[in-house]
Amino acid sequence: MTTRAEVSRLSLNQRTTALWSLPEAVQGCIDAGLGAIGIWREQLVEVGLDEACRLVAGSGLRVSSLCRGGFFTTADPAEAQGAEASNREAIDEASALNAATLVLVAGGLPQGDRDLKAARERASAAIERLVPYAQEAEVTLGIEPMNPIYAADRGVISTLAQALDIAERFDPADVGVVVDTFHVWWEPGIEDQLQRAGDRIVSYQICDWITPLPADTLLARGMMGDGHVDFAAFTRSVALAGYQGDIEVEIFNADLWAAPPAKVLDQMVERYLDLVQPHLAG
Amino acid sequence: MTTRAEVSRLSLNQRTTALWSLPEAVQGCIDAGLGAIGIWREQLVEVGLDEACRLVAGSGLRVSSLCRGGFFTTADPAEAQGAEASNREAIDEASALNAATLVLVAGGLPQGDRDLKAARERASAAIERLVPYAQEAEVTLGIEPMNPIYAADRGVISTLAQALDIAERFDPADVGVVVDTFHVWWEPGIEDQLQRAGDRIVSYQICDWITPLPADTLLARGMMGDGHVDFAAFTRSVALAGYQGDIEVEIFNADLWAAPPAKVLDQMVERYLDLVQPHLAG
Numbered sequence: 001m002t003t004r005a006e007v008s009r010l011s012l013n014q015r016t017t018a019l020w021s022l023p024e025a026v027q028g029c030i031d032a033g034l035g036a037i038g039i040w041r042e043q044l045v046e047v048g049l050d051e052a053c054r055l056v057a058g059s060g061l062r063v064s065s066l067c068r069g070g071f072f073t074t075a076d077p078a079e080a081q082g083a084e085a086s087n088r089e090a091i092d093e094a095s096a097l098n099a100a101t102l103v104l105v106a107g108g109l110p111q112g113d114r115d116l117k118a119a120r121e122r123a124s125a126a127i128e129r130l131v132p133y134a135q136e137a138e139v140t141l142g143i144e145p146m147n148p149i150y151a152a153d154r155g156v157i158s159t160l161a162q163a164l165d166i167a168e169r170f171d172p173a174d175v176g177v178v179v180d181t182f183h184v185w186w187e188p189g190i191e192d193q194l195q196r197a198g199d200r201i202v203s204y205q206i207c208d209w210i211t212p213l214p215a216d217t218l219l220a221r222g223m224m225g226d227g228h229v230d231f232a233a234f235t236r237s238v239a240l241a242g243y244q245g246d247i248e249v250e251i252f253n254a255d256l257w258a259a260p261p262a263k264v265l266d267q268m269v270e271r272y273l274d275l276v277q278p279h280l281a282g
Numbered sequence: 283m284t285t286r287a288e289v290s291r292l293s294l295n296q297r298t299t300a301l302w303s304l305p306e307a308v309q310g311c312i313d314a315g316l317g318a319i320g321i322w323r324e325q326l327v328e329v330g331l332d333e334a335c336r337l338v339a340g341s342g343l344r345v346s347s348l349c350r351g352g353f354f355t356t357a358d359p360a361e362a363q364g365a366e367a368s369n370r371e372a373i374d375e376a377s378a379l380n381a382a383t384l385v386l387v388a389g390g391l392p393q394g395d396r397d398l399k400a401a402r403e404r405a406s407a408a409i410e411r412l413v414p415y416a417q418e419a420e421v422t423l424g425i426e427p428m429n430p431i432y433a434a435d436r437g438v439i440s441t442l443a444q445a446l447d448i449a450e451r452f453d454p455a456d457v458g459v460v461v462d463t464f465h466v467w468w469e470p471g472i473e474d475q476l477q478r479a480g481d482r483i484v485s486y487q488i489c490d491w492i493t494p495l496p497a498d499t500l501l502a503r504g505m506m507g508d509g510h511v512d513f514a515a516f517t518r519s520v521a522l523a524g525y526q527g528d529i530e531v532e533i534f535n536a537d538l539w540a541a542p543p544a545k546v547l548d549q550m551v552e553r554y555l556d557l558v559q560p561h562l563a564g
Contacts, residue, residue, distance in 0.1 A: 114512035116468065149431050151468035152510040153493045162470040186398065186433035188444040211435045215497035228434040230396035 004033040009280065010272050011064040013038035013205065013250035017261035022047050026059045028265050036062040036246040038205075039097065041090060053096050063099040064246035065142065065178070065203045066090065072126035073107035073119040073156055080126070087130055094139045100245055101142035101202035102134070103178050108153040119156045124166050127175065135174050142202040143167055144178035147186075149217055160184050160193040167200055176202030179238060180250065182221050185209055185229045194237045201243045206231065206276060207251040219254045224271040235279035247276060286315040291562065292554050293346035295320035295487065295532035299543035304329050308341050310547050318344040318528040320487075321379065323372060335378050345381040346528035347424065347460070347485045348372065354408035355389035355401040355438055362408070369412055376421045382527055383424035383484035384416070385460050390435040401438045406448050409457065417456050424484040425449055426460035429468075431499055442466050442475040449482055458484030461520060462532065464503050467491055467511045476519045483525045488513065488558060489533040501536045506553040517561035529558060 012034055014025050022043050029037050037056070044052050044066075056063060069090040074080050087104075094102040106123040109116065127141065134141050145163040146155030157163050160177060167175045177200050184190055186209075194201070208227030213220045224231055235247075249268045256264050294311050296302070296319070302310060304325050311319050319338070326334050326348075338345060351372040356362050369386075376384040388405040391398060409423065416423050427445040428437030439445050442459060449457045459482050466472055468491075476483070490509030495502045506513055517529075531550045538546050 109510055114510055115515075116510075116512065117515075120470075147430060148468040149429075149495070152491055158468050159470055165470075186430040186440050188402075188441055188447075209434055213431070213495075213499050217495050228391055228396055228398075230398065233397075233399075 006273060006277055007033050007269055008035040009246050010034050010269065010277075011036035011038050011062070011246040011248040012265060012268070013065070013067070013248045014040045014043055015067070016249050016251045016256065016268065017264055018257045020261045022052055023055060024261070026055055026061065028262060029061055030059055032265055032269055034061070036064040036248070038065040038067060038248045038250065039063055039099070040067045041093065044093065049093055049096055056097060062246060063097045064248045066094040066097060066099040066102050068103040068105050068144075069141070070104040070123075071107035072123040073110060075110050075113060075118075075122065080122075084126065084129065087126075088133055091130070091134050091137050091139045095137040099139070101140045101176060101178065103142050103144050103203065105144055105146065106155045106157040108150070108156060116151070116156060123156055127166060128169070131170055131174050140173060140202050141175045142178040143175065144180060145183055147183045149220075154218075159187050160190065160197065161187070164193065164197055164200065172200050176200040178203040178205060180205035180207070181229045181231070181234055182207045182209055185234065190234075191237045194241045198241050201238065201241055202245070203248060204238050204243055204245065205248045205250045206272075207249065214254065216254065219252045221251045221253055223251060223253070223256065223267060224249070224275050231275040232279045235276050239280050247272070247280075288555060288559055289315050289551055290317040291528050292316050292551065292559075293318035293320050293344070293528040293530040294547060294550070295347070295349070295530045296322045296325055297349070298531050298533045298538065298550065299546055300539045302543045304334055305337060306543070308337055308343065310544060311343055312341055314547055314551055316343070318346040318530070320347040320349060320530045320532065321345055321381070322349045323375065326375065331375055331378055338379060344528060345379045346530045348376040348379060348381040348384050350385040350387050350426075351423070352386040352405075353389035354405040355392060357392050357395060357400075357404065362404075366408065366411065369408075370415055373412070373416050373419050373421045377419040381421070383422045383458060383460065385424050385426050385485065387426055387428065388437045388439040390432070390438060398433070398438060405438055409448060410451070413452055413456050422455060422484050423457045424460040425457065426462060427465055429465045431502075436500075441469050442472065442479065443469070446475065446479055446482065454482050458482040460485040460487060462487035462489070463511045463513065463516055464489045464491055467516065472516075473519045476523045480523050483520065483523055484527065485530060486520050486525055486527065487530045487532045489531065496536065498536065501534045503533045503535055505533060505535070505538065505549060506531070506557050513557040514561045517558050521562050529554070529562075
């Protein structure tokens with residue numbers, strides 16, 4: 001039997017149960033005894049921020065993350081201004097929801113643009129411009145390095161080391177890093193980088209790297225235990241770095257999305273208890 | 283008009299024209315005025331080593347690489363012994379062909395094994411065991427870091443930095459690195475790593491990173507210019523590092539394999555002259 005204490009740090013990222021609306025996902029978390037939920041802006045819009053805040057406050061759930069801000073890499077000044085406005089709005093939402101972090105995805109190369117270095121510099125500069133606003137709102141920005149499989153079209157920040165190089169220019173209360181096993185499980189020296197990150201780890205997201213990779217690489221993530229990630233070792237490293245926050249399950253996968261969300265949540269709890277929870281003591 | 287001098291450093295890796303036998307590929311290179319060929323062991327077997335040596339010597343082509351040795355990550359002692367024997371044979375072949383390098387692909391995680399760190403250590407130890415034999419045969423081993431997309435199932439050495447950490451334990455005449463744009467184009471600080479590599483770069487392989495990624499990720503590579511790699515900047519960095527060797531086009535792609543090989547070779551020459559050759563002066 002699962003006890004509430006055993007899953008108190010487990011969080012359901014809404015993307016794992018994409019069929020559920022926010023009210024349904026909140027109820028699912030309550031029913032399973034989870035401690036937190038990771039909320040997506042796209043689904044927040046459906047219920048509105050005020051209603052979402054009421055819903056979450058009434059549920060007793062923590063908001064382990066708001067997904068997501070970012071997409072900073074455009075070279076067009078007007079588009080960059082639009083992105084900044086959208087990110088400020090996301091910061092306001094994260095503040096209202098009292099989210100542990102606003103997850104930032106850097107964005108990919110603009111259409112036809114091959115200057116990766118310049119795109120990375122634009123992402124870094126855009127984060128710098130956001131910091132005062134986030135600070136004012138008491139929101140911690142979380143830079144999420146993404147698997148190099150997405151370097152061209154989604155996220156030009158590719159390693160935890162690179163994310164930390166940016167984050168360390170700021171106060172840890174203002175800018176941290178999001179550690180997702182799918183994105184960084186392969187990174188040489190990842191244990192050292194997790195130690196280096198220490199209290200900058202603002203979110204620990206879990207899902208597996210599966211092979212063969214599904215045809216749509218955006219949906220290439222697997223349930224913990226179905227792939228190649230060593231969750232025991234990785235989780236111990238995260239714990240050793242001092243991370244005390246929630247463990248958020250975020251899985252983009254067409255097969256899981258086709259399954260009944262409650263069953264997915266059951267399986268996720270089972271795998272978490274089997275593969276992750278025992279290693280949280282470090 | 284293409285002059286022989288302009289393509290004198292261009293090499294056709296056999297995998298780009300998979301339909302061609304070795305004699306056909308050699309003739310294709312001669313017809314196009316190329317200076318070198320990259321040979322695959324699988325296709326070498328079809329003609330035999332002696333005949334291949336005669337063929338290559340008669341053609342005047344350099345052998346820019348023999349592909350490939352490696353696959354070092356098994357945890358089974360008998361299998362590891364088999365891999366070592368196969369690698370010694372590959373060294374003998376590389377020596378007989380006077381290949382610039384024997385390309386080493388580390389290998390992936392063994393079935394059901396999630397200990398990436400241990401697999402990496404086994405790869406590194408296996409390379410160390412091979413060095414004396416390679417030294418004796420005057421063959422330079424070339425460690426090829428592979429895109430993290432292959433970290434689980436093909437190559438656990440994921441960055442040029444990581445490959446150099448291993449290579450630098452040995453004399454540059456014995457162990458170098460293979461730089462393939464597809465594998466490392468995204469690596470943060472790649473320019474610095476190429477400078478660090480210097481005369482350890484024993485092979486410069488080119489092909490493009492295309493999106494969306496084809497369903498079979500093993501065949502996900504594109505013709506130069508079809509994707510996101512900045513060949514001008516990358517080639518200048520390779521040249522600046524002091525690389526004087528051949529530039530080998532290695533493209534695994536189902537569409538290209540279905541096309542007439544001579545047409546693929548024509549297109550590859552055209553793209554090389556357009557995107558790569560002008561930047562070889564650094």
